[in-house]
Amino acid sequence: MRRLALIDCNNFYVSCEQAFNPALRNRPVVVLSNNDGCVVSRSAEAKQAGIPMGIPYFQVRKQLASIDGAVLSSNYVLYADMSRRAMRLIAEQFPEQEIYSIDECFVDLSGLSADQALIQAFKLKQHLMQCLSLPVSVGIGSTKTLAKLAASLAKRPGATGVANFSNPMSPERLAEMRQQPVGEIWGIGRRTTQSLEAANVLTVGDLLDKPVSWIRKRYSITLLRTVEELRGQDQLGLQAAAAPRQQxxxxxxxxxxxxxxxxxxxxxxxxxxxxxxxxxxxxxxxxxxxxxxxxxxxxxxxxxxxxxxxxxxxxxxxxxxxxxxxxxxxxxxxxxxxxxxxxxxxxxxxxxxxxxxxxxxxxxxxxxxxxxxxxxxxxxxxxxxxxxxxxxxxxGVDAKAGWHMSCSRRSRRYTTALEELPVLSTQGIS
DNA sequence: TCTGGGGTCCTAGGACCC
DNA sequence: TCTGGGGTCCTAGGACCC
CATH class of the missing domain: 3.30.1490.100 (DNA polymerase, Y-family, little finger domain)
Known part of the structure; x- marks a missing residue:
């Protein structure tokens, strides 16, 4: 039986910053995009305060100041290095790995029973926290799309951080899966969600109940593949070796x-x-x-x-x-x-x-x-x-030339530049 | 008056992802 | 005043070929 897991770092950029700067823990923190333009990563506290993903910073500057929020420029060198370390730790446990993005990968758990898979997922979570101070969520499923859906459940506030949508699924688990809104499904974005909702298709269950012909007539082959994946039929496969970029x-x-x-x-x-x-x-x-x-x-x-x-x-x-x-x-x-x-x-x-x-x-x-x-x-x-x-x-030779990005609140490159290493003293880390 | 069928390649635009 | 950057895939339509 095929079993996959998606391992997803929670609030990845913010978590990288918090790993090195304890003063940033347990409070609202956001990381901004290049040129300090938009909010691209938020701590749980910032989410709870209602700071939306992707919003231009100037629109929430006052709000963040009023709740004592910390605001950081992106430090991509640090995030890329932390990602490399996390991916390597995961691959040591699960060598069949597809690195999907800077903060996510799929791994193959096909040899494990559902119970074993859950135990391994919790162990891995603990391991990453211990080695890198990175919190992760794990979604298990018989296809990538199901694993993704499970992960979105796993990282909700109050959840355990691990969720399983792979077979055998209890009737309660299946019902829970079918109740998820269509917009949560990987591959269904804003436009398709709108269109599906207009057709009164609101949940995963609604979508699964639609005949293939209905989906194919109104939408593309892409959505059809997504639906097959939700039914447990693998359409995407695990791409262990990264293909060279086309662009x-x-x-x-x-x-x-x-x-x-x-x-x-x-x-x-x-x-x-x-x-x-x-x-x-x-x-x-x-x-x-x-x-x-x-x-x-x-x-x-x-x-x-x-x-x-x-x-x-x-x-x-x-x-x-x-x-x-x-x-x-x-x-x-x-x-x-x-x-x-x-x-x-x-x-x-x-x-x-x-x-x-x-x-x-x-x-x-x-x-x-x-x-x-x-x-x-x-x-x-x-x-x-x-x-x-x-x-x-x-x-050019002028690193201050006008076209260079502004990123006034960037943290140090703790792991990749000798002169920026954290210093440990009796007063703590500085 | 009558006007084929099958194929490839390229491009632009849309939708989606993190 | 200030709104990111880097990707993938699919589709439709046009040019072109035999």
């Missing part, structure tokens, strides 16, 4: 508006460098690059405007230098003086394995055949001594 995006809203082409060029070159690092880490090449911007036009009452250009590269590449050259050429074509630039980005596409390199029919680009030793060296130095220790000159 790599690097983009940022600017800390301050940007006007000059040179500054926009520095920002774009930096985004290209980030994307190319990820490309090489995947052992991939890109053959298409898109660059784009969002801006406001002061000449038109500050109306928002945007433009983009798709660049077909002369050959598939992972070379930051070539990619930056092409990106700046693209910028020449879409840059408009006078606009107030708010955000820019780069998308790498046409991605394929770096095992096959070919220079194109013209033979004009012999360098396309072999990976660049300079890129390899650059990655190596930057991994060892820190990001951008070696960089391309067009990325």
């Amino acid at each position: 790599i995006i690097a983009s940022r809203s600017f800390g301050h508006p940007v006007y000059a082409k040179s500054e926009l060029g520095e920002a774009l070159a930096t985004f290209v460098a980030r994307a190319a690092e990820r490309l090489r880490a995947d052992h991939s090449l890109a053959s298409i690059m898109q660059i784009y911007y969002n801006a406001k036009d002061p000449a038109a009452d500050g109306d928002p405007c945007a433009d983009a250009i798709i660049l077909n590269l002369p050959h598939a590449t992972d070379d930051t230098r070539l990619l930056i050259r092409q990106a700046l050429r693209g910028l020449d074509e879409i840059y408009q003086p006078g606009l107030k630039y708010k955000k820019a980005g780069v998308v790498l596409g046409g991605i394929r394995s770096a095992d096959i390199r070919q220079p194109g029919l013209t033979g004009l680009y012999p360098e396309a055949i072999a990976p660049s030793p300079i890129m390899k060296l650059m990655d190596h130095v930057n991994q060892r001594y820190g990001r951008d220790t070696v960089r391309i000159a067009s990325m």
